[in-house]
Amino acid sequence: DGGITQSPKYLFRKEGQNVTLSCEQNLNHDAMYWYRQDPGQGLRLIYYSQIVNDFQKGDIAEGYSVSREKKESFPLTVTSAQKNPTAFYLCASRRGGIDTGELFFGEGSRLTVL
Amino acid sequence: ELKVEQNPLFLSMQEGKNYTIYCNYSTTSDRLYWYRQDPGKSLESLFVLLSNGAVKQEGRLMASLDTKARLSTLHITAAVHDLSATYFCAFSGTYKYIFGTGTRLKVLA
Numbered sequence: 300d301g302g303i304t305q306s307p308k309y310l311f312r313k314e315g316q317n318v319t320l321s322c323e324q325n326l327n328h329d330a331m332y333w334y335r336q337d338p339g340q341g342l343r344l345i346y347y348s349q350i351v352n353d354f355q356k357g358d359i360a361e362g363y364s365v366s367r368e369k370k371e372s373f374p375l376t377v378t379s380a381q382k383n384p385t386a387f388y389l390c391a392s393r394r395g396g397i398d399t400g401e402l403f404f405g406e407g408s409r410l411t412v413l
Numbered sequence: 414e415l416k417v418e419q420n421p422l423f424l425s426m427q428e429g430k431n432y433t434i435y436c437n438y439s440t441t442s443d444r445l446y447w448y449r450q451d452p453g454k455s456l457e458s459l460f461v462l463l464s465n466g467a468v469k470q471e472g473r474l475m476a477s478l479d480t481k482a483r484l485s486t487l488h489i490t491a492a493v494h495d496l497s498a499t500y501f502c503a504f505s506g507t508y509k510y511i512f513g514t515g516t517r518l519k520v521l522a
Contacts, residue, residue, distance in 0.1 A: 330508070332510070339517075340515075341501060341512045341513055341514040341515050342456075342501070342503075342512040344509060344510070344511075347509065349508060355508075357509070389455060389456065391456075399461045399463060400444050400461070400505050401446065402446070402456075402458070402503075402510060403458070404456045404457075405455060406454070406455045407454070407455045
């Protein structure tokens with residue numbers, strides 16, 4: 300089955316540690332996105348990538364980094380510079396080109412800083 | 414500034430009643446999306462509206478788009494408990510997708 304796989308589902312981190320959240324898709328989609336969701340809030344864009352080896356900052360990129368070395372993969376690193384990283388992180392992808400533009404989401408990763 | 418406003422933010426309604434959720438967005442866009450999120454879960458796509466006047470229906474939910482008014486609506490007909498969730502609208506602008514803050518719907522038996 301085609302889809303988006305995020306791992307881990309739950310992650311606990313000590314203050315000062317970097318952590319990397321994995322996002323893999325087998326939908327052959329060109330574009331990939333990372334969003335952050337805080338309790339009771341909407342989604343805020345962290346980074347997005349339209350093609351391999353290219354990515355752009357979203358609205359809240361500070362304290363985060365990404366890479367896009369393969370079409371299928373778009374990992375997000377939450378660095379120690381992110382002051383309030385506890386949140387639900389959602390990865391999404393879109394086919395690209397002339398299409399409906401519909402975003403498909405992974406199941407999410409919940410990060411808690413201890 | 415790219416912005417989406419949804420109202421109401423919270424909605425508690427009796428089973429069998431009708432209601433409408435409103436989504437206003439700040440810039441010209443021909444594409445509007447509705448998603449559903451259950452507690453602790455990811456987002457599930459409900460509707461994709463691609464042009465002015467588009468109307469789509471699935472079960473008790475119907476979505477419409479008026480691009481001139483920059484307004485989309487999600488109408489709920491004869492609500493049932495299973496519709497309890499948070500509903501988000503989003504529009505796309507230059508590769509970015511801007512989401513509303515969501516409408517938390519609770520349907521009471």
